[in-house]
């Protein structure tokens with residue numbers, strides 16, 4: 001069990017040994033994101049731009065036009081919000097092979113509070129034509145996604161969490177864009193999740209099982225592109241659908257699943273769990289997970305409650 | 311309505327307040343297990359001088375429309391501001407213990423909707439000077455004569471938006487706006503030390519750059535001081551007041567030491583943030599307690 005940020009720098013160092021295109025463009029946060037490992041190993045391909053996120057994106061784009069595959073590395077919030085226009089025009093609209101490593105994503109960022117919590121990134125990035133949007137479940141899937149992205153000739157958004165969660169996948173796991181993973185079978189409820197929240201949802205499913213409620217857990221690591229047929233088949237059956245994400249309930253995974261379900265004749269209700277159109281706050285992780293209904297116990301409680309109401 | 315000056319506070323008292331403020335920073339961050347140290351400590355003498363000797367504010371009436379405005383643009387130094395606001399009487403010093411805890415009025419970054427005395431939210435660097443320019447423009451438009459102060463970090467100056475605001479402030483002749491730059495020579499990570507810079511374990515972000523000249527070229531008044539010298543700080547504030555009417559905004563370039571006041575945090579980027587061990591807390595208490603007595607336990 002490692003944190004995604006811990007495998008981030010190390011994986012890039014590994015890749016850079018054999019791939020001269022790999023470069024890192026940092027925004028003065030290499031000690032937090034762990035990109036400092038890369039800075040030490042490959043100082044010539046580590047570009048410290050300072051506290052200037054829009055500038056970082058422009059520089060990364062420029063590097064990419066001469067064969068580099070640069071990784072933008074800073075807190076995700078300052079890329080998806082501060083630097084959104086350059087990402088939109090220079091990266092998404094050109095299809096440049098710039099990789100956006102969004103560190104400290106979601107709610108849990110070491111008590112920094114709402115200014116640093118990025119709970120809208122999936123909605124924003126999903127809306128970008130041509131952007132691959134990945135939210136890995138654990139450090140193993142993060143590493144696999146980094147390796148895949150390094151080889152992909154186009155823009156990639158990678159949502160990385162600060163703190164470790166229990167592993168879902170086993171070492172050697174490979175990432176394939178679009179794939180949907182059914183992590184657990186069950187016919188009483190369908191729990192769809194993404195990112196590190198999937199690990200907490202697995203724990204929630206275990207709690208529900210203790211009460212005799214068997215939930216199918218569907219992990220969607222790639223919000224774009226997504227294998228729609230595979231996701232629809234994972235969502236079929238009579239059980240009600242819940243989407244659970246460390247993100248706003250608007251436009252992220254809940255948006256994706258709702259869009260998909262309403263464009264078919266599946267005719268099922270989707271209950272979206274996550275940040276209900278509200279800004280959060282500074283607090284320890286356990287407090288935030290509990291308050292915003294994302295801890296295993298709270299997820300299980302909400303599912304149990306909804307099933308009882310049916 | 312004319313501007314009322316804060317009652318003058320003597321240097322010895324300012325030193326005591328700054329030491330108390332520094333202690334609250336390091337202790338609160340250690341207890342919360344999260345937060346910044348180096349920037350709050352480098353800014354402490356400036357913050358104390360502003361709140362105890364310059365700003366026309368009333369802690370009992372924090373929303374007074376005539377109050378001077380202060381924006382901590384380098385919002386990660388919130389605990390420094392909160393410590394000074396508490397010492398100044400905006401809320402009890404005991405409330406500092408709620409920093410970063412769920413439901414607290416004292417968020418990791420300043421929140422104007424929660425904390426009495428906070429005039430603008432901040433946390434994403436580079437936005438405060440624009441906010442201050444807007445306040446100064448409104449003041450001119452409405453004919454109110456409060457002064458707007460914005461504190462920025464030197465790393466923060468790398469943000470393009472800062473320079474957009476520098477342009478706006480000159481364009482709109484905002485002589486009622488002052489930027490105070492905490493030139494502590496370090497940011498969070500920055501660049502390795504280069505030959506022209508031997509003082510720190512990381513390079514000064516502006517080494518080789520004539521910052522004073524840059525602001526002058528942009529049409530600002532420039533005052534360069536030692537940001538730990540209370541007399542120099544007060545002279546600078548006096549000159550800011552004299553410049554009102556000049557049609558130019560003023561920048562105070564305050565040279566400081568990151569982590570100032572506690573030996574083991576001084577002059578290193580490694581204490582940009584950090585949690586002091588019990589032993590480190592004891593040594594900080596001993597060092598600071600000599601100045602402000604008793605309180606550091």
Ligand SMILES: Cc1ncc(C[n+]2csc(CCOP(=O)(O)OP(=O)(O)O)c2C)c(N)n1
Nearest residue numbers: 028349433434435463464465466496497498
């Ligand atoms: C837009 C933005 N980018 C990055 C950060 C993360 N960050 C917080 S503090 C800091 C370094 C700030 O350095 P400086 O302005 O010199 O402040 P000080 O030395 O006074 O702490 C960084 C990069 C941020 N808060 N906002």
Ligand SMILES: [Mg+2]
Nearest residue numbers: 464465496497
């Ligand atoms: Mg600095």
